[in-house]
Amino acid sequence: MKQTLRDLAEKLGCRLLGDTSITVTSVSSLHSATSHSLVFVEDAQYLDAALRSPAAAVIAGEFAASATASKPILISAQPRLTFARAAKLLRHPDRNPAIHPAAIVPPSAEIGKNVSIGPGAILGERVKLGHETTIGAGSVIGDDAVIGNHCRIDPNVTVYPGTTLGNRVVVQAGAVLGSEGFGYVRDSQTGRYEQSPQIGRLVIEDDVEIGANSTLDRGALDETRIRRGSKIDNLVHIAHNVQIGHDVIIAAQTGLSGSVTVEDNVVMGGQVGIGDHARIESGAMLGGQCGILPKKILRGKGVVFWGTPARPVREYLKELAFVTRSVKQNR
Amino acid sequence: MKQTLRDLAEKLGCRLLGDTSITVTSVSSLHSATSHSLVFVEDAQYLDAALRSPAAAVIAGEFAASATASKPILISAQPRLTFARAAKLLRHPDRNPAIHPAAIVPPSAEIGKNVSIGPGAILGERVKLGHETTIGAGSVIGDDAVIGNHCRIDPNVTVYPGTTLGNRVVVQAGAVLGSEGFGYVRDSQTGRYEQSPQIGRLVIEDDVEIGANSTLDRGALDETRIRRGSKIDNLVHIAHNVQIGHDVIIAAQTGLSGSVTVEDNVVMGGQVGIGDHARIESGAMLGGQCGILPKKILRGKGVVFWGTPARPVREYLKELAFVTRSVKQNR
Amino acid sequence: MKQTLRDLAEKLGCRLLGDTSITVTSVSSLHSATSHSLVFVEDAQYLDAALRSPAAAVIAGEFAASATASKPILISAQPRLTFARAAKLLRHPDRNPAIHPAAIVPPSAEIGKNVSIGPGAILGERVKLGHETTIGAGSVIGDDAVIGNHCRIDPNVTVYPGTTLGNRVVVQAGAVLGSEGFGYVRDSQTGRYEQSPQIGRLVIEDDVEIGANSTLDRGALDETRIRRGSKIDNLVHIAHNVQIGHDVIIAAQTGLSGSVTVEDNVVMGGQVGIGDHARIESGAMLGGQCGILPKKILRGKGVVFWGTPARPVREYLKELAFVTRSVKQNR
Numbered sequence: 001m002k003q004t005l006r007d008l009a010e011k012l013g014c015r016l017l018g019d020t021s022i023t024v025t026s027v028s029s030l031h032s033a034t035s036h037s038l039v040f041v042e043d044a045q046y047l048d049a050a051l052r053s054p055a056a057a058v059i060a061g062e063f064a065a066s067a068t069a070s071k072p073i074l075i076s077a078q079p080r081l082t083f084a085r086a087a088k089l090l091r092h093p094d095r096n097p098a099i100h101p102a103a104i105v106p107p108s109a110e111i112g113k114n115v116s117i118g119p120g121a122i123l124g125e126r127v128k129l130g131h132e133t134t135i136g137a138g139s140v141i142g143d144d145a146v147i148g149n150h151c152r153i154d155p156n157v158t159v160y161p162g163t164t165l166g167n168r169v170v171v172q173a174g175a176v177l178g179s180e181g182f183g184y185v186r187d188s189q190t191g192r193y194e195q196s197p198q199i200g201r202l203v204i205e206d207d208v209e210i211g212a213n214s215t216l217d218r219g220a221l222d223e224t225r226i227r228r229g230s231k232i233d234n235l236v237h238i239a240h241n242v243q244i245g246h247d248v249i250i251a252a253q254t255g256l257s258g259s260v261t262v263e264d265n266v267v268m269g270g271q272v273g274i275g276d277h278a279r280i281e282s283g284a285m286l287g288g289q290c291g292i293l294p295k296k297i298l299r300g301k302g303v304v305f306w307g308t309p310a311r312p313v314r315e316y317l318k319e320l321a322f323v324t325r326s327v328k329q330n331r
Numbered sequence: 332m333k334q335t336l337r338d339l340a341e342k343l344g345c346r347l348l349g350d351t352s353i354t355v356t357s358v359s360s361l362h363s364a365t366s367h368s369l370v371f372v373e374d375a376q377y378l379d380a381a382l383r384s385p386a387a388a389v390i391a392g393e394f395a396a397s398a399t400a401s402k403p404i405l406i407s408a409q410p411r412l413t414f415a416r417a418a419k420l421l422r423h424p425d426r427n428p429a430i431h432p433a434a435i436v437p438p439s440a441e442i443g444k445n446v447s448i449g450p451g452a453i454l455g456e457r458v459k460l461g462h463e464t465t466i467g468a469g470s471v472i473g474d475d476a477v478i479g480n481h482c483r484i485d486p487n488v489t490v491y492p493g494t495t496l497g498n499r500v501v502v503q504a505g506a507v508l509g510s511e512g513f514g515y516v517r518d519s520q521t522g523r524y525e526q527s528p529q530i531g532r533l534v535i536e537d538d539v540e541i542g543a544n545s546t547l548d549r550g551a552l553d554e555t556r557i558r559r560g561s562k563i564d565n566l567v568h569i570a571h572n573v574q575i576g577h578d579v580i581i582a583a584q585t586g587l588s589g590s591v592t593v594e595d596n597v598v599m600g601g602q603v604g605i606g607d608h609a610r611i612e613s614g615a616m617l618g619g620q621c622g623i624l625p626k627k628i629l630r631g632k633g634v635v636f637w638g639t640p641a642r643p644v645r646e647y648l649k650e651l652a653f654v655t656r657s658v659k660q661n662r
Numbered sequence: 663m664k665q666t667l668r669d670l671a672e673k674l675g676c677r678l679l680g681d682t683s684i685t686v687t688s689v690s691s692l693h694s695a696t697s698h699s700l701v702f703v704e705d706a707q708y709l710d711a712a713l714r715s716p717a718a719a720v721i722a723g724e725f726a727a728s729a730t731a732s733k734p735i736l737i738s739a740q741p742r743l744t745f746a747r748a749a750k751l752l753r754h755p756d757r758n759p760a761i762h763p764a765a766i767v768p769p770s771a772e773i774g775k776n777v778s779i780g781p782g783a784i785l786g787e788r789v790k791l792g793h794e795t796t797i798g799a800g801s802v803i804g805d806d807a808v809i810g811n812h813c814r815i816d817p818n819v820t821v822y823p824g825t826t827l828g829n830r831v832v833v834q835a836g837a838v839l840g841s842e843g844f845g846y847v848r849d850s851q852t853g854r855y856e857q858s859p860q861i862g863r864l865v866i867e868d869d870v871e872i873g874a875n876s877t878l879d880r881g882a883l884d885e886t887r888i889r890r891g892s893k894i895d896n897l898v899h900i901a902h903n904v905q906i907g908h909d910v911i912i913a914a915q916t917g918l919s920g921s922v923t924v925e926d927n928v929v930m931g932g933q934v935g936i937g938d939h940a941r942i943e944s945g946a947m948l949g950g951q952c953g954i955l956p957k958k959i960l961r962g963k964g965v966v967f968w969g970t971p972a973r974p975v976r977e978y979l980k981e982l983a984f985v986t987r988s989v990k991q992n993r
Contacts, residue, residue, distance in 0.1 A: 027859050029883040080858070081847045087859035102766055102784075104433060104450045119766045119784050120800070122450050122468045122486075137784045137802045138451070138818070140468045140486035140504075154841075155784075155802035155820045156469070158486045158504035158543075173802075173820035173838045174875065176504040176543040179485075182564040182582060185412045191578060191596070192560050195540070196411070197358050197418030209857070212820075212838040212877040213505065213897075215543040215565040215583075221360040229854050233844040234877040234899050235544075235917075237565050237583040237601075247853060251844060252877075252899040253917045253935070255566075255584045255601050257619075265853070270899075270917050271935045271953075273584075273602045273620050288919075289935050289953045289970055291602075291620045307970075308620055308638075309651075319654045320971075322661065323981045330984065435764060435781045453764075453781050453799045453817075469782070471799045471817035471835075487800070489817045489835035489874075507835040507874040510816075513895040513913060516743045522909060522927070523891050526871070527742070528689050528749035544836065546874040546896040546914075552691040566875075568896050568914040568932075586897070586915045586932050588950075604915070604933045604951050622933075622951045639951055639969075640982075650985045653992065 001025070001090055005057055005072050008038075011089055012082050017065065018072030024056045027087040038074075038090070040083035059083050095134060103135075112149065124161060136173065145178075148206070160218060166206035172234070174213040178202040181217040181240025181258060196220060198240060205229075211236065211252065220258075233270070245282070257294070273308075287313060332356070332421055336388055336403050339369075342420055343413050348396065349403030355387045358418040369405075369421070371414035390414050426465060434466075443480065455492060467504070476509075479537070491549060497537035503565070505544040509533040512548040512571025512589060527551060529571060536560075542567065542583065551589075564601070576613070588625070604639075618644060663687070663752055667719055667734050670700075673751055674744050679727065680734030686718045689749040700736075700752070702745035721745050757796060765797075774811065786823060798835065807840075810868070822880060828868035834896070836875040840864040843879040843902025843920060858882060860902060867891075873898065873914065882920075895932070907944070919956070935970075949975060 002025050009016035028037035030046075033055035040059035041050045050058045057072040058064070059079045076082035095116055099105060102119035110128045117123070118137030127141050130149035135141065139153050142161030147153065151169045159165075160178030171177065183196035200219025204226045210216070211234035218224055219241050226232070226244045233252040238244070242256050245264035250256075254268050257276035262268075266280050269288030274280065278292045283301030291308030292298055298305060304313040333356050340347035359368035361377075364386035371390035372381045381389045388403040389395070390410045407413035426447055430436060433450035441459045448454070449468035458472050461480035466472065470484050473492030478484065482500045490496075491509030502508065511529035518525060531550025535557045541547070542565035549555055550572050557563070557575045564583040569575070573587050576595035581587075585599050588607035593599075599617040606625030611617065614632030622639030623629055629636060631643070638647040664687050671678035690699035692708075695717035702721035703712045712720045719734040720726070721741045738744035757778055761767060764781035772790045779785070780799035789803050792811035797803065801815050804823030809815065813831045821827075822840030833839065845858035862881025866888045872878070873896035880886055881903050888894070888906045895914040900906070904918050907926035912918075916930050919938035924930075930948040937956030942948070945963030953970030954960055960967060966975040 026861070027883065032884050078847070078850060081849055081856060084847045084856050084858050087861065091861070118802075120451055120469070120782055120802075138469055138487070138782070138800055138820075140449075140451075142486075154822075155804075156487055156505075156800070156818055156836075156838075158469075160485075160504070172841045173822070174487075174505055174544070174818075174836055174877070176487075176565075179503045179543040179565065182542060182562070184562055184580070185409070185415045187412055188409060192538070193562055193578060193580070194412060194415050195419075196415050199357070199418065199422070207854070211844060212841040212879075213544050213566075213836070213875050215505070217543075217565070221358065222363050231844070231846055231855055234838075234841065234879070235566060235875075235897060239583065247855060249846070249855070251919070252901065253584065253915065257582070257601060269937075270919060271602070271933070275600075275619060288937060289620075289951075315655075315658070318658045322658050323654060323985060324977075326657075326988075327977070327980045327984050451782055451800070469800055469818070471780075471782075473817075487818055487836075489800075491816075491835070505818075505836055505875070507818075507896075510834045510874040510896065513873060513893070515893055515911070516740070516746045518743055519740060523869070524893055524909060524911070525743060525746050527746050530688070530749065530753070544875050544897075546836070548874075548896070552689070553694050566897060570914065584915065588913070588932060602933070606931075606950060620951075646986075646989070649989045653989050654985060657988075 001092055002036075003090060005074070008086060008089060009074050012074065012076070012085055014059070014074040014076045014082060015065075016072060016074055018057070018069060020072070022056055022072055024090065026090050027083060028055065030055070038083070038086055040079045042079050059086065095132075097132070100137075118155065130167065142178070154212075160202070163202045163204070163218070165204045166208070166228070168207050169204055170209040172210065172212040172214075175210050176213075176215045177204070177210070178218045179215055181220055183220055183240060183258065200224065200240065208232070214238070217242075227264075239276070251288070286310060332423055333367075334421060336405070339417060339420060340405050343405065343407070343416055345390070345405040345407045345413060346396075347403060347405055349388070349400060351403070353387055353403055355421065357421050358414060359386065361386070369414070369417055371410045373410050390417065426463075428463070431468075449486065461498065473509070485543075491533070494533045494535070494549070496535045497539070497559070499538050500535055501540040503541065503543040503545075506541050507544075507546045508535070508541070509549045510546055512551050514551055514571060514589065531555070531571065539563070545569070548573075558595075570607070582619070617641060663754055665752060667736070670748060670751060671736050674736065674738070674747055676721070676736040676738045676744060677727075678734060678736050680719070680731060682734070684718055684734055686752065688752050689745060690717065692717070700745070700748055702741045704741050721748065757794075759794070762799075780817065792829065804840070816874075822864070825864045825866070825880070827866045828870070828890070830869050831866055832871040834872065834874040837872050838875075838877045839866070839872070840880045841877055843882055845882055845902060845920065862886070862902065870894070876900070879904075889926075901938070913950070948972060 006020035024038045025036040033053040039055040044063040059074045097114040099117040100119040103117040103121045112131035116134040120138040121135045124143035128146045133151040136155035139157040141159045147165045148167035154173040163178035180198035184193035201223045202218045205228040207229045214236040216238040217240040230248040237255040239258040241259040243261045249267045251270040254272040261279040263282040268286040271289045274292045275294030278296045281299040285304045287306035290310040306313040307316040337351035355369045356367040364384040370386040375394040390405045428445040430448040431450040434448040434452040443462035447465040451469040455474035459477045464482040467486035470488040472490045478496045479498035485504040494509035514527035515524040532554045533549045536559040538560045545567040547569040548571040561579040568586040570589040572590040574592045580598045582601040585603040592610040594613040600619030602620045605623045609627045612630045616635045618637035621641040635644040637644040668682035687698040695715040701717040706725040721736045759776040761779040762781040765779040765783045774793035778796040782800040783797045786805035790808045795813040798817035801819040803821045809827045810829035816835040825840035842860035846855040863885045864880045867890040869891045876898040878900040879902040892910040899917040901920040903921040905923045911929045913932040916934040923941040925944040931950030933951045936954045940958045943961045947966045949968035952972040968975040969978040
């Protein structure tokens with residue numbers, strides 16, 4: 001969506017140096033810059049390259065304020081963040097709020113304003129959808145599910161009955177929300193397994209984003225809850241009764257077992273595994289592939305943990321170095 | 332579904348102490364107990380808390396028989412199992428056996444009694460569905476697939492042609508049954524890969540349960556088979572030609588490579604990886620994230636294995652302790 | 663599809679010994695051979711078993727040329743490859759090129775010849791489908807996606823808008839192509855995460871095959887690209903900006919982080935994890951579950967790497983042996 005730099009700078013709260021009437025239509029990398037695109041630089045050493053690129057204008061830090069610039073510069077204290085926001089402002093508004101005739105929406109559903117429901121999407125009884133929310137083609141929203149305002153549910157998602165989503169929640173294709181957890185009781189007489197009740201709920205708060213083909217189980221008796229602002233990548237598994245705090249980052253293919261608690265601001269790499277009932281305390285960072293034992297409490301704001309069982313990365317690296325050195329000495 | 336304690340106790344085969352006319356409508360945790368819910372205690376030390384909770388009644392072990400109880404108690408030799416069964420008896424029967432007009436069911440399909448087929452579900456030619464089976468919205472059942480009685484196929488599942496499911500099989504949303512295995516032959520002249528034939532079958536026996544977004548490949552030439560009573564969590568990968576025994580437990584994100592054999596009663600944690608043609612013998616237990624090499628035979632009923640390559644957990648822990656100690660001594 | 667050995671041998675470029683008029687209808691394993699099936703042997707020691715099986719004929723190496731054979735033999739320099747190709751020639755042509763009335767195909771879509779579109783499949787605006795391509799039931803193909811000739815998209819696949827697939831691409835059920843990558847910027851003032859732009863593309867070249875429920879993200883600003891002939895197993899995660907070369911093999915549940923480069927002919931086992939911006943150079947082999955650190959460059963044609971962080975397998979095994987030995991000596 002075409003915008004003048006003047007308008008953009010105002011919306012982004014940036015100082016604008018240079019020609020304010022120039023228009024841009026998109027953001028881009030330096031590599032794919034065009035005469036209508038906006039690029040960004042966080043580091044003074046790349047400013048020159050940005051200025052030499054075909055880009056229409058550059059978002060940069062304070063370091064660029066004194067430059068003799070060949071093109072307009074938007075000065076921002078957080079250039080990468082400003083770039084992200086510019087991208088949103090420039091995005092083509094491709095939403096076409098309409099309920100496709102090939103969607104199934106029962107009379108008992110409550111649908112907000114400007115909702116878009118794609119072909120083949122299926123809503124259960126008494127589903128509630130907030131304003132400006134989009135349901136992708138082929139998605140199935142179970143009975144009594146509640147989805148807030150400005151949510152985006154991509155195609156082929158499954159939301160089990162009774163699941164609750166807040167506002168501005170994004171769920172990418174193929175994700176499954178509210179499935180039954182993996183809990184069984186073994187009959188000591190027959191040796192056979194029978195399912196423990198998996199009749200709780202899944203609650204997803206505002207601003208949570210969930211990647212493609214991830215699976216989030218409902219609580220067994222009570223609830224699984226993902227708190228405001230947490231972001232979950234593709235193919236992540238969240239088991240029953242898990243509690244995830246605010247602004248938690250969980251990279252792809254990580255798995256959280258039943259009743260795990262993750263406090264606010266934790267960051268997890270990919271393929272991390274967390275055993276049941278473990279607790280990851282606020283601000284801890286888990287390196288890719290690390291493993292946390294059941295019931296373990298991991299504490300350390302800003303501490304990076306690695307390995308299985310996970311320990312502070314400095315210790316882990318010393319252990320690796322010791323083994324490597326020993327093997328060399330034994331040659 | 333409202334039931335009197337008298338009726339429940341009879342169906343559950345429990346001894347009932349106290350007022351038999353009280354009615355309950357659901358099971359619950361102690362934390363969310365209401366005056367119409369049933370809770371359970373396995374351990375005498377929690378009996379008091381259960382009796383003090385708002386719950387209508389308590390399922391407990393023999394230890395509770397002599398208690399001066401403020402509310403009715405159902406005495407069971409296996410309280411957790413009885414609780415699970417009570418949950419099933421109390422579950423609201425939300426099945427509404429009907430074929431939705433927006434489902435696609437070709438005339439060649441054979442449909443049992445009281446079958447439920449959701450909107451957007453698609454059955455291929457000659458599909459057979461047993462009695463009381465449910466096919467979720469948006470699921471695709473390929474030609475010649477056979478699904479037994481009392482099965483529950485949740486939404487957006489894909490069953491490839493020719494796949495066979497026994498009775499009481501549960502498949503959660505997004506799972507894929509009978510996909511083609513990952514087998515290629517490299518042409519030594521061109522260096523290009525060509526697919527090996529993946530034309531076998533997938534057979535799933537009675538009482539198997541499969542989690543959301545798991546993938547189970549068909550056999551290459553013969554069959555992949557999951558035997559009676561095995562339970563598979565979310566995002567699990569089962570490759571071509573795998574043979575899984577009875578009552579095997581496989582936690583989330585575990586992957587079994589081609590031609591792996593898992594004998595009866597094996598228990599696997601999450602994110603376990605098993606190399607092709609390995610054999611896990613009866614009753615072995617594999618800790619989370621452990622890795623088994625191709626062709627390895629892992630033997631040991633009740634032995635817990637851990638690490639990559641997997642070894643008995645006691646050995647693995649000694650190794651970890653040795654390294655940690657050595658690093659400390661070298662400081 | 664019934665064929666005479668004479669015809670098959672000609673198409674396969676094999677020398678045929680024995681009765682050329684015999685017909686076969688399928689390939690099989692030795693174990694499931696019938697009087698109409700074709701089996702293969704790569705190793706002289708199994709030739710006898712093949713000749714004693716009920717199979718109609720045997721594909722074998724040059725070693726079988728001098729055998730006094732009880733049944734026809736097709737001599738091939740690459741018996742396994744010839745067997746794979748025979749399977750394709752014998753496969754029943756079950757494609758029924760038609761657009762199902764319950765598919766949604768907008769007038770703006772360009773559809774090639776002999777295309778098959780299953781029930782419940784949904785095509786967006788301006789989608790292009792090449793000749794002889796199949797779109798499975800329930801799959802959703804986003805606006806402006808381009809899919810080449812002879813592709814096979816299985817059921818319940820999601821292809822995001824603007825994604826491009828070459829010719830002969832196979833995508834199994836539930837896979838997601840072109841989802842948004844996992845890139846966020848943290849606002850240093852509020853501590854909240856905002857999405858970095860994920861507006862690039864996903865390009866999949868000819869002869870790529872993708873397993874069930876795998877997820878491939880689009881580029882952030884530019885493109886994610888999978889080059890000609892690469893094969894990807896089930897539940898694999900490919901993040902934004904990843905570049906994969908020709909003829910790369912990626913086994914199940916492996917995950918590649920953002921901006922990873924994988925050069926030609928790399929082979930990866932299952933559950934491998936690769937950190938962002940790492941580069942795996944041509945011909946390297948990564949053992950199952952190994953982990954590569956962010957920005958790492960892994961070099962070594964034909965070298966097998968293992969462990970986390972990945973090192974040459976010989977080194978890794980020495981390290982394992984050292985630890986095991988040390989623990990034993992310390993007893």
